[in-house]
Amino acid sequence: MAKFNDSEVISETIPSHLQKLTSSVVQFFVCGFITIYYSWQLTLFSLITSPIGIFMSKWYGPKVDELSKEKSETNGKASATVEEVISNMRTVRAFAAERREIARFVTDTDSWLEISLREVIINFLYDLFWTFLWRFEAATSLLFAGYLAHNGRLEPANFVIYFNYKMRLHVSLLMFNNIYISVTKAVGKTRPVVRLLTHARQDQSGTETPPVIGHIVFGGVEFAYPTRPSLNVLHGINLSLEPGKTVALVGHSGNGKSTLVNLLQQYYQPSSGRILLDGTPIENFEHQYFRQMVSIVSQEPTLFSGTVRDNILYGYEQGTEEDMMRVARMANVDEFVARMEDGYDTMCGERGVKMSGGQKQRIAIARALVRNPRVLILDEATSALDVESEALVQEALNRCSQDMTVLVIAHRLSTVRNADKIAVIENGGVSA
Numbered sequence: 389m390a391k392f393n394d395s396e397v398i399s400e401t402i403p404s405h406l407q408k409l410t411s412s413v414v415q416f417f418v419c420g421f422i423t424i425y426y427s428w429q430l431t432l433f434s435l436i437t438s439p440i441g442i443f444m445s446k447w448y449g450p451k452v453d454e455l456s457k458e459k460s461e462t463n464g465k466a467s468a469t470v471e472e473v474i475s476n477m478r479t480v481r482a483f484a485a486e487r488r489e490i491a492r493f494v495t496d497t498d499s500w501l502e503i504s505l506r507e508v509i510i511n512f513l514y515d516l517f518w519t520f521l522w523r524f525e526a527a528t529s530l531l532f533a534g535y536l537a538h539n540g541r542l543e544p545a546n547f548v549i550y551f552n553y554k555m556r557l558h559v560s561l562l563m564f565n566n567i568y569i570s571v572t573k574a575v576g577k578t579r580p581v582v583r584l585l586t587h588a589r590q591d592q593s594g595t596e597t598p599p600v601i602g603h604i605v606f607g608g609v610e611f612a613y614p615t616r617p618s619l620n621v622l623h624g625i626n627l628s629l630e631p632g633k634t635v636a637l638v639g640h641s642g643n644g645k646s647t648l649v650n651l652l653q654q655y656y657q658p659s660s661g662r663i664l665l666d667g668t669p670i671e672n673f674e675h676q677y678f679r680q681m682v683s684i685v686s687q688e689p690t691l692f693s694g695t696v697r698d699n700i701l702y703g704y705e706q707g708t709e710e711d712m713m714r715v716a717r718m719a720n721v722d723e724f725v726a727r728m729e730d731g732y733d734t735m736c737g738e739r740g741v742k743m744s745g746g747q748k749q750r751i752a753i754a755r756a757l758v759r760n761p762r763v764l765i766l767d768e769a770t771s772a773l774d775v776e777s778e779a780l781v782q783e784a785l786n787r788c789s790q791d792m793t794v795l796v797i798a799h800r801l802s803t804v805r806n807a808d809k810i811a812v813i814e815n816g817g818v819s820a
């Protein structure tokens with residue numbers, strides 16, 4: 389799992405403030421030394437109010453951090469609602485749920501407004517506090533300076549120089565304060581982004597690129613989803629996938645078939661146990677290379693809004709026209725694209741809405757194959773299709789997967805019948 393902490397978040401957000409920070413540190417020390425030089429008694433006296441200021445900042449920092457976090461969470465929730473509704477517009481309209489969805493969005497924006505109001509009030513009180521504290525400190529310092537001058541312990545000229553530099557010292561302290569507030573707010577807001585980036589970096593930290601023939605071993609794999617850490621979905625899975633063979637993974641709904649595939653895809657890491665590809669732990673593989681060697685066709689493949697060509701070569705931009713045509717023929721894509729006016733330049737539409745289910749599946753198979761993988765994962769790739777489309781897709785899969793290791797999540801008897809080995813996943817364990 390991704391490990392990250394606040395210092396990591398701060399180190400990502402602080403560089404933009406570095407210049408201001410450096411100049412205020414320099415100003416602080418220069419002015420500090422000059423004020424001490426001209427009147428150490430006054431300088432010492434003005435520190436009396438510091439503990440109150442430090443105490444207030446200690447309270448304010450976590451408060452702002454918490455509010456920024458809450459605010460970006462509610463903001464994200466409102467955006468997610470909008471995105472979900474827009475992408476499922478037909479379902480929303482089919483069930484006349486427009487009012488319900490508007491109410492959901494309004495609830496999200498209301499909480500955002502409430503948090504923003506709290507933030508405004510806290511910021512106002514904080515500013516008021518510092519204005520009052522500095523006025524109070526200036527007034528008491530002036531009185532003390534008068535007392536020192538009266539007793540001949542402070543020259544009037546030194547007094548003028550002292551106050552001049554004291555004002556500059558205040559300016560640098562104010563700058564510190566502003567930087568502190570901005571960094572605290574930024575930390576609260578950027579924490580989820582940094583967490584995502586850190587996770588992505590860790591996901592891509594492997595460097596090895598050994599030759600792969602496609603022997604996969606799950607050794608004592610245990611796993612619980614981070615959102616339900618107390619519920620172990622997989623308990624000590626031991627399974628071997630021989631190179632070039634097809635293994636059908638079967639089991640009741642909810643028994644963990646997709647979870648096992650998610651682990652092989654490195655979307656999550658096992659709580660314990662190991663997954664090896666030709667003897668190398670999968671996390672040690674270089675990211676791009678691993679994705680080239682292990683490819684997936686999912687149950688509901690997502691296409692992007694570009695052309696058929698763009699979608700087949702997605703993530704494999706070095707692929708040539710010949711590569712594209714080769715897999716398009718293998719996956720029966722050529723069969724329907726040849727009848728389209730723009731051929732491989734036909735636009736697929738957002739999320740592939742301009743393609744039928746079977747066409748999307750065949751493009752997804754071509755996309756998985758174009759990188760010449762050694763391992764192919766098929767997540768019920770034909771289960772959502774009608775008989776004719778299924779036959780075309782199945783034919784394509786049989787043709788393509790002959791010299792690859794195939795892990796197929798199977799619901800249908802026909803898929804199971806074609807497999808070299810059947811692995812039954814039950815109660816978090818597996819028997820083959």
Ligand SMILES: Nc1ncnc2c1ncn2[C@@H]1O[C@H](COP(=O)(O)OP(=O)(O)OP(=O)(O)O)[C@@H](O)[C@H]1O
Nearest residue numbers: 613615616621639640641642643644645646647648
């Ligand atoms: N992202 C998630 N967070 C928490 N729990 C999850 C998550 N995804 C799946 N689960 C839980 O993990 C268990 C296994 O789910 P999984 O999707 O692996 O089952 P499956 O065998 O593939 O089911 P199906 O055949 O219905 O697709 C289920 O109890 C499910 O509720």
